Amino acid sequence: MxxxxxxxxxxxxxxxxxxxxxxxxxxxxxxVPLLLxxxxxxxxALLSIVLSFSSWPxxxxxxxxxxxxxxxxxxxxTIYPQxxxxxxxxxxxxxxxxxLPAPAGLFLAxxxxxxxxxxxxxxxxxFLPVVLSLALIGFMTELIFSPTQxxxxxxxxxxxxxxxxxxxxxxxxxxxxxxxxxxxxxTGYVMIMYLAGLKSVDPSLKEAxxxxxxxxxxxxxxxxxxxxxxxxxxxxxxxxxxxxxAFDIVYVINQGTNGLELLSVLVTDNIVGEAxxxxxxxxxxxxxxxxxxxxxxxxxxxxxxxxxQE
Amino acid sequence: xxxxxxxxxTTDNPTHRPDHRPPRIGRLGLHAFLIGTxxxxxxxxxxxxxxxxxxYADTEKYGYVSLGGHFGFGNFTTAWTQxxxxxxxxxxxxxxxxxxxxxxxxxxxxxxxxxxxxxxxxIALLMVFTAGNLLPQQAIIxxxxxxxxxxxxxxxLSDSGKMDDSYLGLILIHVAFQxxxxxxxxxxxMRTIPTELSEAAMVDGASAWRQYWQIIMPLCRPVLAAxxxxxxxxxxxxxxxxxxxxxxxxxxxxxxxLNNLSGEFFVNNNLISAAALIVAVPTLVVFFLxxxxxxxxxxxxxxxx
Numbered sequence: 001m002x003x004x005x006x007x008x009x010x011x012x013x014x015x016x017x018x019x020x021x022x023x024x025x026x027x028x029x030x031x032v033p034l035l036l037x038x039x040x041x042x043x044x045a046l047l048s049i050v051l052s053f054s055s056w057p058x059x060x061x062x063x064x065x066x067x068x069x070x071x072x073x074x075x076x077x078t079i080y081p082q083x084x085x086x087x088x089x090x091x092x093x094x095x096x097x098x099x100l101p102a103p104a105g106l107f108l109a110x111x112x113x114x115x116x117x118x119x120x121x122x123x124x125x126x127f128l129p130v131v132l133s134l135a136l137i138g139f140m141t142e143l144i145f146s147p148t149q150x151x152x153x154x155x156x157x158x159x160x161x162x163x164x165x166x167x168x169x170x171x172x173x174x175x176x177x178x179x180x181x182x183x184x185x186x187t188g189y190v191m192i193m194y195l196a197g198l199k200s201v202d203p204s205l206k207e208a209x210x211x212x213x214x215x216x217x218x219x220x221x222x223x224x225x226x227x228x229x230x231x232x233x234x235x236x237x238x239x240x241x242x243x244x245x246a247f248d249i250v251y252v253i254n255q256g257t258n259g260l261e262l263l264s265v266l267v268t269d270n271i272v273g274e275a276x277x278x279x280x281x282x283x284x285x286x287x288x289x290x291x292x293x294x295x296x297x298x299x300x301x302x303x304x305x306x307x308x309q310e
Numbered sequence: 311x312x313x314x315x316x317x318x319x320t321t322d323n324p325t326h327r328p329d330h331r332p333p334r335i336g337r338l339g340l341h342a343f344l345i346g347t348x349x350x351x352x353x354x355x356x357x358x359x360x361x362x363x364x365x366y367a368d369t370e371k372y373g374y375v376s377l378g379g380h381f382g383f384g385n386f387t388t389a390w391t392q393x394x395x396x397x398x399x400x401x402x403x404x405x406x407x408x409x410x411x412x413x414x415x416x417x418x419x420x421x422x423x424x425x426x427x428x429x430x431x432x433i434a435l436l437m438v439f440t441a442g443n444l445l446p447q448q449a450i451i452x453x454x455x456x457x458x459x460x461x462x463x464x465x466x467l468s469d470s471g472k473m474d475d476s477y478l479g480l481i482l483i484h485v486a487f488q489x490x491x492x493x494x495x496x497x498x499x500m501r502t503i504p505t506e507l508s509e510a511a512m513v514d515g516a517s518a519w520r521q522y523w524q525i526i527m528p529l530c531r532p533v534l535a536a537x538x539x540x541x542x543x544x545x546x547x548x549x550x551x552x553x554x555x556x557x558x559x560x561x562x563x564x565x566x567x568l569n570n571l572s573g574e575f576f577v578n579n580n581l582i583s584a585a586a587l588i589v590a591v592p593t594l595v596v597f598f599l600x601x602x603x604x605x606x607x608x609x610x611x612x613x614x615x
Contacts, residue, residue, distance in 0.1 A: 114340070117341075122344045122347075131593040139568070140586070144354060244446045247448065268451065268554060270452070271554065292449060
């Protein structure tokens with residue numbers, strides 16, 4: 001805990017003022033939360049990696065751990081039937097989140113940023129689903145897509161015995177029904193991010209562009225879009241993170257089976273229930289961890305690099 | 311500011327002088343579009359409410375898309391009493407309130423140390439917290455679940471005798487996980503408070519703790535309010551931690567408990583709609599009353615990107 005050498009004199013002066021008591025207090029203030037985060041987030045993350053090379057039924061103490069090398073990974077990539085469907089669904093989730101809520105959120109934000117009446121009301125309505133939990137949205141998905149009682153089949157006359165469309169039971173259909181509802185929530189989230197970003201766009205720039213005869217699209221393309229760069233990064237990150245975290249909605253509908261498999265569900269399946277396979281679950285978790293780190297690390301580096309230069 | 315070069319002013323042509331507002335027709339079209347979108351957006355909630363207001367028997371008889379039969383709050387009262395919703399709400403309170411207070415307290419301490427003092431490890435420290443918050447929960451659950459089963463707790467803290475299946479276990483994982491986001495936002499905010507303020511306090515002999523508690527924290531009140539609103543929704547809405555780390559159904563917070571209830575009531579969608587809407591009430595109330603704080607909390611984290 002030494003002061004930066006390059007720190008200006010003023011900061012050096014402060015160092016002298018830091019009494020012994022202050023040092024203890026500051027260390028505790030940072031240390032206690034750090035200890036908590038390390039032990040409940042980072043240690044488990046590391047243990048995921050370590051345990052992924054083991055076989056541990058979870059019954060019995062730590063002594064019952066057997067080290068099996070890469071066997072768990074081998075099993076996952078060769079004979080674990082749910083793995084590729086889950087991976088595929090996660091990728092579909094990611095692709096759909098990029099294709100629908102991200103541009104739709106941006107589009108809605110741009111529309112609401114024009115000085116129109118009732119803008120706040122529209123904003124509130126579009127943002128409303130974001131405060132609902134994904135688990136609750138899972139229940140609403142059932143209300144809408146359930147084959148006999150659901151809104152959609154009753155509205156289109158497909159709720160009868162013969163012409164029933166089993167939206168949630170058909171493994172080729174259910175992922176799309178779920179994604180539609182997930183997008184419903186995600187769009188509002190993205191919209192708010194962009195609205196905040198648009199507020200920081202200098203209005204005089206837009207006026208200058210308009211004076212030049214730039215159309216709406218040209219103004220957007222050359223003035224607004226470049227200014228939104230930092231927000232684009234944030235939207236990219238929340239899109240990826242939310243896609244990888246997706247869990248509640250499919251778990252509520254059918255425990256993430258029969259067409260709704262996701263990596264997050266496979267991890268959970270291996271620890272809850274009778275047969276807990278800690279090593280195997282950890283290997284799946286490690287795969288999830290590696291995918292997410294591939295996005296988190298570049299984001300953090302770009303975010304904190306500016307701080308370092310200050 | 312690279313944009314300026316691409317919109318270099320040219321001759322001021324009066325015929326090009328634009329109307330800053332789109333033409334009337336365009337504006338009407340925009341409103342029509344936004345109204346349409348809003349109606350679609352509200353439809354799922356409106357339909358849930360519509361279903362919840364009708365008895366199951368009536369919907370069976372007349373069909374789900376119909377106006378026949380009675381309307382009333384029967385499903386709501388049945389869900390409230392039969393499904394033990396007060397019990398689950400109380401569980402949510404026991405978990406959410408301490409988790410929220412601890413998260414804000416610890417995050418503000420980290421933010422204070424990191425943003426008001428310069429140490430070699432400042433940025434690294436903040437990164438540990440921020441990155442932790444970005445991990446998918448499922449990436450750490452397997453070892454965590456095992457750890458929880460192995461860590462003993464005194465009986466007065468956990469009637470299972472273990473971290474597993476205890477309120478404390480859930481509170482701590484929420485705190486550990488959410489501190490990252492709050493610390494990131496608070497550190498960015500505290501950095502904007504002038505250093506002169508701390509220097510003046512130091513000249514007066516204020517200790518580090520006094521500066522934190524009596525000078526910086528009062529100035530952070532608006533951000534703390536925003537974060538409290540946001541974190542309340544996130545912690546209250548948690549489904550995953552509670553489902554995995556709380557095996558006893560009766561001890562689960564309400565969002566996770568609803569899943570068991572849907573098994574119990576199975577085909578009675580009307581009752582489930584009512585229960586789901588009751589569960590959504592706290593977050594909806596927070597949203598409508600504290601919308602400004604909610605949104606600013608989210609975007610405070612985003613603006614510094």
